[in-house]
Amino acid sequence: MSITASGLAAATPLASGRFLDNPVFHNQLPDAVLETIFMTAATAVIVAIFGLPLGILLHNLGPKGLSPNSPVYRVVSLVVDIGRSIPFIVLMISLIPFTRFMVGTALGWQAAVVPLSIGAIPFFARLVENALREVSSGKVEAVKMMGASSGHIMRQVQVREGLPGIVGGFTVTVVALISYTAMAGAIGGGGLGALAYNYGYQRYQGDTMLACVILLVIIVAVVQWVGDRVARGIDHR
Amino acid sequence: MIELTDVSKVYPGGVTALDSVNLTIPDGEIHGIVGRSGAGKSTLIRCLTGLDPATSGSISVDGVDLGQARGAALMKARRSIGMVFQHHNLLDSRTAEKNISHPLEIAGVPAKERKRRVEELLELVGLTDRRRNHPSQLSGGQRQRVGIARALAAEPRVLLCDEPTSALDSGTTRQILELIRRLRDRLGITVIIITHEMSVVREICDSVSLLSEGRIERSGALLDVIQDTGSPLSKELISLPPTAALRPGDTLVEALMAESSQLADVGQLFSLLSSQGLDARVEAGTIETIQGRQVGRLHIKPTTRAEAEQIAAVLRDHGIHAELTTGAEVEAERAAHEEDDARAEQQEENQ
Ligand SMILES: Nc1ncnc2c1ncn2[C@@H]1O[C@H](COP(=O)(O)OP(=O)(O)OP(=O)(O)O)[C@@H](O)[C@H]1O
Ligand SMILES: [Mg+2]
Secondary structure (H helix, E strand, O other): HHHHHHHHHHHEEEHHOOOOOOHHHHHHHHHHHHHHHHHHHHHHHHHHHHHHHHHHHHHHHOOOOOOOHHHHHHHHHHHHHHHHHOOOOHHHOEEEEEEEHOOOOOOOHHHHHHHHHHHHHHEEEEEEEHHHHHOOOOHHHHHHHOOOOOOHHHHHHHHHHHHHHHHHHHHHHHHHHHHHHHHHHHHHOOOOOOOHHHHHHHHHHHHHHHHHHHHHHHHHHHHHHHHHHHHHHHHOO | OOOEEEEEEOOOOOOOEEEEEEEEEEOOEEEEEEOOOOOOOOOHHHHHOOOOOOOEEEEEEEEEEOOOOOHHHHHHHHHEOOOOOEOOOOOOOOOOHHHHHHHHOEEEEEOOHHHHHHHHHHHHHOOOHHHOOOOOOOOOOHHHHHHHHHHOOOOOEEEEEEEEOOOOOOOOOOOOHHHHHHHHHHHEEEEEOOOOOHHHHHHHHEEEEEEEOOEEEEEHHHHHHHHHOOOOOHHOOOOOOOOOOOOOOOEEEEEEEEOOHHHHHHHHHHHHHHHHOOEEEEEEEEEEEEEOOOEEEEEEEEEOOHHHHHHOOOOOHOEEEEEEEEHHHHHHHHHHHHHHHHHHHHHHOOO
């Protein structure tokens, strides 16, 4: 937040007479918004694809799961927690070689998707695990007694009954992702974060900073609104 | 056939929930399990289904021990068991009809056939107009009925019910019990019903077990258990209302008539008694219909202990169970019973 504060304080846009009439608004802002959205959306898809199964795996290896296995659970759990506890900026820098290998470059929004995904997958997996734990064991037992397979129980009971919680967790994850995209942007990832850093902070453009902040707030609000609507729509409790 | 031999269950933490339980339930029988809260009733069913394997002993449900079975064999064995849970355990994400058709989906029944069966079951439990409601939109009793319909959907060979009617009013309870009995008569399914309502046992069970602290205290055919006059289970099944004007020192004759003919003769018996100069007054009485037979219990209050002996002798001559008891004993039994009930309620609240 100190970035925002110093950026705004240092700016004297009215005196220079170009507040809200900044060429950056026409030239860079639309692309930056799109980049942030692409970065977030691509990461969200990858996080959903890998985080959901990882969360299901965690839950079912855990003490209340379908096949508890505490040594394996502890190992997976540790890996997930390590992933969650590395500060994002450190993760991003340390992953540069891997990112180059995956995407061919360490710059641009496509490259930022790699560390963003790796940071968010364990985070989301834990939230999925929590959501599944909320599904009462009685429901699982009732369906077990119908002679259901473990796969059926995972899909039709754990995930289906835990879906409102999973959607809630996904919304939290995406919102967190948006703030990380800004950080990723500051070190070469593009998007609104890059714009805010390069123009708002380094060139003292208070209006650019303000515009970036407002747009990020709007994006977050939209994501939260959609997430809440979807969660409410599927919640029959 | 359901068979338990020396089954014990010790929960991690050291609670012995079942202690060398032996029980045999033949095909087509409806067996009631009664007992106080915490006696181990639910545990017994959990062991039968393999949801919580027994610690020791052997279990067989139609020849399969579900605690030992694994994989496909376990899945197959479970498909022939219907289960009604103490807390309905319906899926909130599914409507009433989807909950009912769930076991059929798992069993791979084609959609058209599923639709027909669900239709039938909705009709059976009187919820046709609630088919598209989710459990949260149903009352407690309606949820329980959906749970029962779901348990019956796949036409199981064995039906296990944990307090199936405790959330239902007496009219609905009667309908559900009637339904279970009809199914048994038509399909010959074997049924276990856990209940704390003696009326359920009287109405539907062929045999009954009393579970107490993990042990089977008494088990047998319903009429046999009732005729075991001194046992607490018999007294609960045919229970007498409390009598106000009873002093601890009073001597009473307790009579049990387990044959309808004996009951019809009671009037004559009393004129016989008074013709012998015995002044017998009925203090309290209950008559219940058990398996189509009328069974009654009376408390007769004579004036002296000697008269009581005489009255009991006359009754026994006529094939009626009769024994002497005192006001103090009756009072003590009632107090113990009430204490048990209070404790059960307390536990219920704690959950
Ligand atoms: N998972 C468990 N772990 C440890 N102890 C348990 C567990 N489940 C039940 N028990 C204990 O086992 C005993 C029997 O419990 P059970 O649920 O079988 O009682 P119940 O007869 O069904 O009672 P109720 O009428 O209240 O349902 C109780 O003392 C209970 O505390
Ligand atoms: Mg119970």
